[in-house]
Amino acid sequence: MITGELKSRIDRVWDAFWSGGISNPLQVIEQITYLLFIRRLDTLETLEENKAALTGAPIRDRLFAHNQQHLRWSRLRNKDAESMFEIVDKQVFPYLRELGTTVGGDGSAYAEHMKDARFAIPTPALLSKVIDMLDHIPMEQRDTNGDLYEYLLSKIASAGVNGQFRTPRHIIGLMVSMMAPRPDDEICDPACGTAGFLVAAAEYVRTNHPAVLSDTAQLKHYHRCMFHGYDFDSTMLRIGSMNMLMHGINSPDIRYRDSLAETAPDEEGRYSLILANPPFAGSLDYEQTAKSLLATVKTKKTELLFLALFLKLLKTGGRAAVIVPDGVLFGSSTAHKTLRKTLVEDQKLDAVVKLPSGVFKPYAGVSTAILFFTKTESGGTDDVWFYDVQADGFSLDDKRNPVEPNDLPDVLTRWSQRTTTERDRARTDQSFLVPKADIVAQGYDLSINRYKEIVREEIEHRAPLDILADIEALDAEIAAGVANLKAMLA
Structure with a gap:
């Protein structure tokens, strides 16, 4: 479970979406999902590049072609807000939608489910702010990644x-x-x-x-x-x-x-x-x-x-x-x-x-x-x-x-x-x-x-005649008090 600074960072990402005009929690998580997927693709590409550098073998199936390198997370995060927004809206999301059918794509369920991805972040300022926040969240460890996403999902219920x-x-x-x-x-x-x-x-x-x-x-x-x-x-x-x-x-x-x-x-x-x-x-x-x-x-x-x-x-x-x-x-x-x-x-x-x-x-x-x-x-x-x-x-x-x-x-x-x-x-x-x-x-x-048997506690009650006798005594006491009050007022 995430705590402390990491939890605060995710809360700030969530708050940025809400203050930026996206208040549906499912839509917030969906947009974060797209951005995390873009970051994931860049990480996979980097791993393949590092492997190729160590072995000397060429990279067989690139996720990003030579003319698509500017779509990678590591490149996007350094753009100014307006350029970043333009690239994400006009190029990155079309790339995500085509990834599931592209030869050499991620080849997984994730790519398939991105084919109808829709970019819904309304302003360049919000996109730049969110990408900067997500970039500072460590995602190298599987346990951290899982806890991060579980925490995001918990906000569906809490909302x-x-x-x-x-x-x-x-x-x-x-x-x-x-x-x-x-x-x-x-x-x-x-x-x-x-x-x-x-x-x-x-x-x-x-x-x-x-x-x-x-x-x-x-x-x-x-x-x-x-x-x-x-x-x-x-x-x-x-x-x-x-x-x-x-x-x-x-x-x-x-x-x-x-x-x-x-x-x-x-x-x-x-x-x-x-x-x-x-x-x-x-x-x-x-x-x-x-x-x-x-x-x-x-x-x-x-x-x-x-x-x-x-x-x-x-x-x-x-x-x-x-x-x-x-x-x-x-x-x-x-x-x-x-x-x-x-x-x-x-x-x-x-x-x-x-x-x-x-x-x-x-x-x-x-x-x-x-x-x-x-x-x-x-x-x-x-x-x-x-x-x-x-x-x-x-x-x-x-x-x-x-x-x-x-x-x-x-x-x-x-x-x-x-x-x-x-x-x-x-x-x-x-x-x-x-x-x-x-x-x-x-x-x-x-x-x-x-099938469950209920145990009922046995309670002893007073005899009804004893209860009636007490009521009669109380009535007599009340009647006597009323008579005394009348005498005082006469």
Whole structure:
């Protein structure tokens, strides 16, 4: 996490945009993303030049042709404001838009998502000021780059605009830790937004399986085949791609796709791990929805269709951790019941973790839970682990200030013990196991309140006749006082 002077520098960049007339936080981050990408291209070109100087070998594929050298960040930053603005507007952005299709370009998702880049900085003075500020931010270290971009993304939520695109980082961290991604996983988020789940999964693998960085085959898989994210918002794709780049993943598969549409490519059984927070109650073109999903669950509810999609995308043995609205757990429609029955009977439902309703504030107060399941196509649900999270380390109001109560570490600890000591837990505890037979008996209802036992403290009350006697005594005392008052006034 960034602190101190670096944090202050980024805040000053943000403030410069706002005072310069760009107040939409997504647009601010988008423009910063473009500038960071330009700086990244210059860094890559410099690395190739240094390598060529050391080896004596020529540079095969330049990012900048001989007549484009003036477009490089290292050249731009020394221009006067008017010249800089003219070059960026008329030459750099057209170059970015063509980069994805140019032979010898960056050859990655980042170049592809720059093809509709639009320059929106209104004045030469603002551009010059921002480039100067960004130039003084150190970006040589992967950890610093990642933390920098995460801090920028946190401003989406704190600004209260379009925060629905960003799942709280600590909730993502919990889900990733519980799933424990492996170096051989292929991980997908079909509604990736800013790619927070994919970034967290990458960091987990890098930290817990360091050999992935030294083994040539594993490293290639890590950079090119491990991470897949889809979204139909081009701004989110650019931001998500840059988020991955800043965290050191060179060529993730981040693509434009309406995951629920009939036109989406058939990738049945491709992925070993899905991490997602799909949109709830989103707009849906029912006529364009994939027929294969409607065959599984006939509904217009996006959260149910995404669950059906996850089951389709997972390979046998694949795992999923996904956030769903509470209605998925107890909804009474045929689609709700069918999907829950499928998870319990045909697949292996591992856990239901109930989240407090304030987790997504200030921009949403919806009650949610995390479903954990494994695709087996042959059942396997014996016991389902339930946990009732009551505190996540932040206040559950719109301010979401840090507080001491936090159940998330306990969730992770007890998750690892769910097949051992958790079996001895009572239904009155915060976490417990529920046998499949009990869930079937309840019509596949997965709401924790259906199974949790509430302990009510026994309170002894006085006998009713004693209470009535006290009331009569008070009435008599009041009557006597009124009589005395009348006597005094007579």
